[in-house]
Amino acid sequence: MSDTLLARLTEVVGATHVLTELGGHPDLADYRGVYQGRALAIVHPGSTAEVASVMRLSHAARTPVVVQGGNTGLLGGATPDESGRAVVLKLHRLNRVRAIDPSNDTITVEAGCVLQHVQEQAAAADRLFPLALGAQGSCTIGGNLATNAGGIQVLRYGNMRELTLGLEVVTAQGEVWHGLRGLRKDNTGYDLRDAFIGSEGTLGVITAATLKLFPKPVGCLTALLRVASPEDAVSLLGLLRQRWGGALTAFELFSGSVLGFVRARLPDKPLPVPDLDEASWYALVDYADFSGDPVQQTLFEKPLADALESGLLTDATIAQNEGQRQKWWHLREHGVMEAQATLGRNVKHDISLPISRIPSFLVQSQARLQQRFPALFIIAYGHLGDGNLHYNLVRPESLPLAEFIGWEDEIHELVHDLVHEFGGSISAEHGVGQGKRDALLRYKDPVELALMGRLKQAFDPEGILNPGKVLPASVWPGA
């Protein structure tokens, strides 16, 4: 049976685009090397029509299909299981920009387009595509849609869901839904677009999307701001939202102790933070300048001066040039991750909370963790403007990695239980994949879970799309 399927897949996409010698192939493991799987083949279709044919053949053969974009997801959503039965459908050849319509402020791109390429194409048309995240040089629009990715400008522009107007999707059975509508208003029934966004390859294969574009700022003013506490950071966020309005595009928070950790772990890379105070907290903020008028500098600086005078800010450094700005953003997007990686695997949480409750969450989570795991170091940083924290735990060097990893489930439960108590979500922007699938049973409303199961049944009754991801087996028996 599998030989027949492979022969037919080869007829559809060509022999060079069906890989079957897969020993150690990087697409069978996730980005962090936490999840590992096997596959019957990795298939590289070159068009929507080829994706549809692959789906029809796989559906007829009841063969699982795992869609993969840039494979930068953090929860094993794009990694096949151990059975070796699945076809991995890698979409990097679907990489065309189909249309840019500057008057409608839209761009229509194929799912395998790398995010950074889409940003560049928008910029060439004097527009902004605002999704921006650390993996933008390799993640794809399809993966961004399937995980409803967020990133650093959600505060101003929203996450992938808010940035999407239309989709083209191949169903589990191999039909093509031509939904590439560039409409901002369309109330003609159930919103299927929103069902596919965030579905992590379990409801359909996204092959193209029509995305929103925005006016391109002529410049960006950036500051690194020091506050005494998370409470003050929340007050500062409120002040800047009020005074800067839509010009505030990013508000990222780090604890001073996290920056001290980065300095200690990466001694060869000078920390671009003058006079670091490890007991304080730091906010990295961007102000988008749409006019280039010198008055923008005053509008940017005046609230900061007022906050310094009132004592809300204890220090403020304004980036003097693009190089300084880039160093701060590199620290945010790569430096913290690199420093954590020097200690091997760490225990990660991508959580969201009502912004107002973040300060007390930080106090209570630290107390509970210190009581149970006093040796662990907390790395708390993230998109405060969206109520989204990356809340990671690293081991001291003296603690063997295996012992630390043995605590992982208990640490997750402790942190996620508290997030739940605070009315938060255990996945803000990375999705569910296989890593958080079973945790849904503990935290998600049972009726909501049952409805998710019925949706899956309606879209993919044979269960061939990304089995074992998102839905716990007890919710959807085909999982």
Ligand SMILES: Cc1cc2nc3c(=O)[nH]c(=O)nc-3n(C[C@H](O)[C@H](O)[C@H](O)COP(=O)(O)OP(=O)(O)OC[C@H]3O[C@@H](n4cnc5c(N)ncnc54)[C@H](O)[C@@H]3O)c2cc1C
């Ligand atoms: C350094 C780094 C920084 C990151 N920062 C952020 C961040 O700030 N914000 C954020 O939200 N995320 C972040 N992420 C995680 C983020 O989810 C991914 O980077 C990205 O959105 C996934 O895109 P991808 O193409 O790599 O998808 P993949 O990893 O290939 O796939 C992810 C999921 O989407 C499914 N999928 C992929 N393509 C399709 C498709 N065409 N149709 C249907 N399903 C599909 C897969 O089956 C899988 O379930 C980061 C990751 C890294 C490594």
